[in-house]
Amino acid sequence: MATIVETSKCEADELVLLLKHCLPPDLAKLWHTTADMLLMLKAGGITSYTTSKRIGILLRNQKLMNLEPNRTNSKNHYCFNEKGMEYDDPIQQRDALRENGRPQIETNYFTKLGITFKFMKTATVQPTANVTTSTATNNNITTSIATNNTNSVKKNNNMNSVSENNNKTTGATTNNNKNNNSTPKKRSTSSTPSIATETGYMIAHLGIVEEVQAANVEHRKTCKSILLVHDKRRFGFEVFTDLGCKFCKKTYTIRSGPKPTEAPKTNTPQQQQQQKKKRGRKASPLNMTMTNGMHASAITIAQMQGLCGEVGIVSPSETGQHNMMRMRKDAIKVVAEEVLKENRKEHVRMCKETNPENTIKHKDKDGKEHNICYGPVSADGAGEKRAYNHIINGSQHCTVVFSLVTSKVIAVKHDQISCAKCAQRVTHLVTVDKKRAEDITEEDLKHDGQCYINSKHGPAVAEEYALESIAEYLLIDPVTKKLRPDDEAILVDWFVADGDTKGAIRFIKKQASIIHEFDGVAIYMPDIGHFIKCISNGLFKLSSQHSELRGVSLLEASRIKSICADITGILKDYGKERKQIQEGNKDDAVAMKQKLKVCRDGAISRINAIVPHHCNDHSKCCSVKDCYVIKRRRHYIILHKSMNPTCERSEEDIVKRHAADISKDHAANGRFKGKHMSMGARSQGKVMEVITKRLDVKNIDRVSEGNSSNRCENMFSVLAKFTHGKRNYQGRTDSWECNILYVAITINHDDAREIENKIRALTGVEESPSLREKATATAAGRKKYQQQHKKEDHVKHRRSVSKIASTQRAVKNTTAPARHKPNKLSPKDECKSDSKKKPAKSAPKKKRKKCSNCQTFHEGDCAEATNGDGASAKKNKKQKKGEFTGDDLALFLLSKK
Numbered sequence: 001m002a003t004i005v006e007t008s009k010c011e012a013d014e015l016v017l018l019l020k021h022c023l024p025p026d027l028a029k030l031w032h033t034t035a036d037m038l039l040m041l042k043a044g045g046i047t048s049y050t051t052s053k054r055i056g057i058l059l060r061n062q063k064l065m066n067l068e069p070n071r072t073n074s075k076n077h078y079c080f081n082e083k084g085m086e087y088d089d090p091i092q093q094r095d096a097l098r099e100n101g102r103p104q105i106e107t108n109y110f111t112k113l114g115i116t117f118k119f120m121k122t123a124t125v126q127p128t129a130n131v132t133t134s135t136a137t138n139n140n141i142t143t144s145i146a147t148n149n150t151n152s153v154k155k156n157n158n159m160n161s162v163s164e165n166n167n168k169t170t171g172a173t174t175n176n177n178k179n180n181n182s183t184p185k186k187r188s189t190s191s192t193p194s195i196a197t198e199t200g201y202m203i204a205h206l207g208i209v210e211e212v213q214a215a216n217v218e219h220r221k222t223c224k225s226i227l228l229v230h231d232k233r234r235f236g237f238e239v240f241t242d243l244g245c246k247f248c249k250k251t252y253t254i255r256s257g258p259k260p261t262e263a264p265k266t267n268t269p270q271q272q273q274q275q276k277k278k279r280g281r282k283a284s285p286l287n288m289t290m291t292n293g294m295h296a297s298a299i300t301i302a303q304m305q306g307l308c309g310e311v312g313i314v315s316p317s318e319t320g321q322h323n324m325m326r327m328r329k330d331a332i333k334v335v336a337e338e339v340l341k342e343n344r345k346e347h348v349r350m351c352k353e354t355n356p357e358n359t360i361k362h363k364d365k366d367g368k369e370h371n372i373c374y375g376p377v378s379a380d381g382a383g384e385k386r387a388y389n390h391i392i393n394g395s396q397h398c399t400v401v402f403s404l405v406t407s408k409v410i411a412v413k414h415d416q417i418s419c420a421k422c423a424q425r426v427t428h429l430v431t432v433d434k435k436r437a438e439d440i441t442e443e444d445l446k447h448d449g450q451c452y453i454n455s456k457h458g459p460a461v462a463e464e465y466a467l468e469s470i471a472e473y474l475l476i477d478p479v480t481k482k483l484r485p486d487d488e489a490i491l492v493d494w495f496v497a498d499g500d501t502k503g504a505i506r507f508i509k510k511q512a513s514i515i516h517e518f519d520g521v522a523i524y525m526p527d528i529g530h531f532i533k534c535i536s537n538g539l540f541k542l543s544s545q546h547s548e549l550r551g552v553s554l555l556e557a558s559r560i561k562s563i564c565a566d567i568t569g570i571l572k573d574y575g576k577e578r579k580q581i582q583e584g585n586k587d588d589a590v591a592m593k594q595k596l597k598v599c600r601d602g603a604i605s606r607i608n609a610i611v612p613h614h615c616n617d618h619s620k621c622c623s624v625k626d627c628y629v630i631k632r633r634r635h636y637i638i639l640h641k642s643m644n645p646t647c648e649r650s651e652e653d654i655v656k657r658h659a660a661d662i663s664k665d666h667a668a669n670g671r672f673k674g675k676h677m678s679m680g681a682r683s684q685g686k687v688m689e690v691i692t693k694r695l696d697v698k699n700i701d702r703v704s705e706g707n708s709s710n711r712c713e714n715m716f717s718v719l720a721k722f723t724h725g726k727r728n729y730q731g732r733t734d735s736w737e738c739n740i741l742y743v744a745i746t747i748n749h750d751d752a753r754e755i756e757n758k759i760r761a762l763t764g765v766e767e768s769p770s771l772r773e774k775a776t777a778t779a780a781g782r783k784k785y786q787q788q789h790k791k792e793d794h795v796k797h798r799r800s801v802s803k804i805a806s807t808q809r810a811v812k813n814t815t816a817p818a819r820h821k822p823n824k825l826s827p828k829d830e831c832k833s834d835s836k837k838k839p840a841k842s843a844p845k846k847k848r849k850k851c852s853n854c855q856t857f858h859e860g861d862c863a864e865a866t867n868g869d870g871a872s873a874k875k876n877k878k879q880k881k882g883e884f885t886g887d888d889l890a891l892f893l894l895s896k897k
Contacts, residue, residue: 015041016055020080022113026103029086031077031093043104045111195239196232200312202239203286204256205769215243215252223248236287236316236324257286261766283324287316288763291324295742296756298722301325329738331762336412336741339755344410344474344488347403351375354405360491360517364483372475372515374491376404376525379470379507380498380712381463382719384736386726395731397459398719398740399466399503401474402711409715409744410490411473413466415455420732421447452733467503471510491515493522496707498530525707528571531694536564538690546686553678555687558807559614562671566610566626567691573625574603575704603704604697611687616676628670632662711748719743753780 019037027040034055077090087093219227225247233240243252260282283291294304301321308315316324351358351373362370379401385394395418401411425447429435435444457465474490476483483489491511497504504524512519543555577599585592602622609620613627621627624634636658637651655662667674679687695703720726722739730736746752753776757768789795813819825831853862 015046018046018110022110023080024105024109025081027105028081029079029084030103031079031085031087031090033075033077037078040105041110043107043109045108193234194231195234195314196229200314202234202256202314203237203290204239205258205286208254208256211254212243215254219245219250219252223250227252234314235281235284236320237290237314238284238286239314255284257284257289258767260285260764283327283764285765285767287324288327288760288765291321291328292756292760292763292765295325295328298724300724300728327763328759329734331759332738332742334762335755335758336745339745339749340410340412341488343403343406343408344490346408347375347406347410347490348373348487350403350405358493360515360521362483362515362517366482368483370483370489371486372489372491373486374493374518374521376494376496376707377410377490377492378402378404378496378527378707378709378712379467379503380709380716381466381501381503382716383459384723384726384731385459392458392460394459396736397457397462397466398716398736399463399470400712400715400740400744401467401470402709402715404494404496404707407711407748409747411470412740412744413470413473414737414740415457415459415462415466416452416731416734416737417455417458418731419452421449422451422453423732463501464503464506467501468506468510471507472514475511475514491518491522494525494707495522496525496527496709498527498709499534500530523702525702525705526699527709528568528703528706529708529710531703532564532568535567535691535694536560538694539563539687542686542690549679549683549686553675555677557810558804559672559677561804561807563610563614566613567607567695570603570606570610570626571700571704572706574599574700575706578701578704600697600700603700607691607695608688610691611679611684614677615679615684629662629666632665633658636661715743715747718747 015037019040023040032040037055079085087096216227223245225245227243227245229241230244230251231242233242238255238257241254241256243254244250290304293299294301301318304321305315305318307313315321355375358375359371359373362372364370379399381397381399383392383394384396384398385392387393395416397415399413399415400409402408403410422445425445426437426440429440429444430437455462455465471492474484474492492507495504495507508522508524511522539555539560540557543550543560549555578596581592581595581599585595605620606623606626609622609626612618612620618627618629621630624631633655637654640647640649640654640658649657663674719739722743723730723736730739745755749755760766760768848857850857851862
């Protein structure tokens with residue numbers, strides 16, 4: 001009859017020691033896996049619930065046996081007799097025992113020994129054989145096996161045991177070790193590595209000193225001896241310090257982190273799956289707190305490992321850190337789904353409050369009527385890898401949709417075409433199975449575990465297909481395949497995008513195909529920033545293709561930037577006037593239409609006057625805001641009429657009379673110091689064609705709305721913080737996807753702190769230290785101040801000036817002799833120094849000359865008046881040969897007298 005052993009948290013120690021000292025000699029010389037050990041125990045009469053993984057961890061940590069990896073199937077084999085091994089390695093043993101078979105242990109072999117255990121309760125069995133006594137000690141474990149009915153396997157667990165009699169005020173744990181047959185209820189930490197002999201630093205909470213003092217006070221109530229440090233063990237970032245008394249044999253365990261708490265009870269299936277109990281030891285609150293802080297601060301695992309290793313801080317292994325990070329990733333996915341759902345409901349609610357009439361009535365297939373609200377959104381996409389010259393060769397892509405009403409993310413679509421396990425499978429097929437790459441099929445790539453490939457579209461084309469799927473996702477629930485409720489379903493009337501793909505067309509057509517009543521309502525609205533960027537790129541391309549438009553006083557970089565700024569200002573002014581006309585003439589549609597036409601024609605005429613204005617032709621300029629020359633002309637006209645009310649001169653005569661003053665003011669206060677482009681009518685037509693090709697009467701109304709997808713761009717810039725400027729490769733697992741979701745649910749969200757607390761709670765961290773609350777409050781206040789500071793006028797002016805200065809420096813550097821240029825240094829040049837070679841002569845310095853006007857040495861323009869004004873008697877020009885001046889004529893007349 002086999003002895004049935006109850007599950008115990010410390011039984012793995014006793015099982016390994018039992019095999020080491022009581023295994024038959026013929027089996028002790030062989031190699032065994034952990035699975036083989038469990039089979040031998042079961043055949044020998046002991047049925048245990050200990051897993052093979054737990055035994056393997058114990059063997060690796062305590063190094064009780066010699067370890068040899070089997071290269072055929074990557075399993076660890078152990079031999080219990082190191083000196084008398086029958087075979088050199090497991091492969092030789094496998095080949096030798098293939099015909100005769102492996103020796104088997106005798107039935108009920110271990111139960112006949114009559115052994116009792118401290119941590120495993122066994123039935124009473126009469127011994128039938130005597131076994132010699134042996135003792136082994138390792139890591140404070142002492143084992144003795146005798147041959148009578150009182151034989152027992154004893155383990156000195158004074159330093160590692162944890163009692164259930166916790167002191168609620170101190171957090172320290174005690175255990176009285178007088179009763180050796182008691183079973184502790186908490187998991188033993190004997191398998192954690194000891195660091196008692198190591199030096200370094202650890203992360204501990206501020207109350208750890210008070211806990212040690214409280215443990216001493218508690219111990220002094222029953223014993224007069226003192227507590228001594230017996231051992232220190234690490235578990236990730238946490239350190240367990242064992243305090244023991246030699247007199248009363250009591251032990252106290254002090255942990256550097258807070259006590260673990262139970263996870264909150266949840267109702268959703270996703271959260272229940274997230275909190276499902278897993279095999280193995282749970283991560284402590286300190287370890288998960290560090291993991292949450294690392295990810296929220298955009299610190300990678302490699303960076304944290306490097307920091308802790310360089311400083312000497314107790315830290316987990318890389319594998320353990322990845323396991324804890326997996327828990328946070330799962331929590332982020334659960335919380336992200338809830339937050340995005342709340343964002344969609346908030347978008348619908350705000351749209352109904354601002355524009356209640358923007359609803360569409362629709363009847364679904366089941367005959368249920370819906371009132372679906374519609375509103376504006378913006379969308380954009382980005383890849384995980386930098387693209388140069390529109391060459392996109394990454395493996396992941398993200399498409400995000402923002403609500404223009406609430407400025408929050410309402411949908412995220414992630415596309416990935418790479419997987420770490422698929423890559424390992426391909427490597428195995430090519431290297432081991434000797435299969436050609438072109439012969440590998442989709443069936444060959446199937447593997448165990450999760451496959452991270454979720455799309456067949458690469459990042460170069462993923463945005464168009466992603467927007468089409470998002471259009472359906474905003475209306476239809478992917479689980480029920482039915483229309484979402486009215487408070488969550490979203491129709492889009494204004495779709496704002498940058499125009500680098502045709503995803504807007506796919507999005508609008510997909511929603512119109514689902515809701516037929518919405519056909520013809522939605523329109524595409526260009527992004528104002530990318531629209532101006534397209535004009536700028538067109539002008540740069542024009543200057544590069546036509547040499548007559550390239551150079552000084554032509555299409556320079558600063559001039560192109562000024563033209564684009566003029567277009568932006570005109571569009572903003574027209575957009576404001578258009579809104580005022582629409583709001584002031586709601587009741588009279590005819591008058592509104594006429595006024596809008598006049599306003600639109602005025603904006604078009606202002607745009608047509610931009611290029612002639614930069615070419616010093618101000619005949620088409622009609623606005624004082626656009627042209628400084630027109631402003632000065634009107635100034636002198638008003639000034640002349642006010643000083644000479646009876647004068648009958650025309651405005652043209654007045655302007656001609658003050659032409660010199662106007663030019664002087666323009667040179668002093670105008671842009672480019674009064675300089676202008678030297679272009680003829682034909683060249684001006686080429687430049688205007690680039691502008692009118694993208695902006696005319698057809699689309700000026702939509703562009704003047706000033707819609708922007710900068711919210712999407714801002715999200716991707718924040719995402720670059722987690723990818724460290726797109727330099728960290730995250731294309732094999734779901735790391736990049738989780739970073740996207742985390743940024744999407746926290747950006748522009750007032751409850752970002754609450755969202756982070758939800759993620760921490762799902763990972764087992766509920767308490768937030770006061771220092772963390774103060775630091776986050778300070779960071780939030782600093783962020784709010786910076787946002788307000790950037791909106792001030794003097795800060796905006798400083799930014800615009802710095803942009804112009806950087807543009808001018810860039811133009812200047814293009815002609816510098818030392819500028820960066822490919823193939824500037826020939827590869828055939830050896831660049832050897834030659835001291836005998838005479839250095840090149842430098843250009844002779846120019847001699848300093850006197851000013852021709854004042855006849856003195858000075859820098860810059862002369863302050864003296866010229867001869868033409870009669871203020872100076874000195875000559876400002878060299879006298880030509882044979883030419884008489886006034887002084888020469890006077891001398892000539894005096895000589896005659």
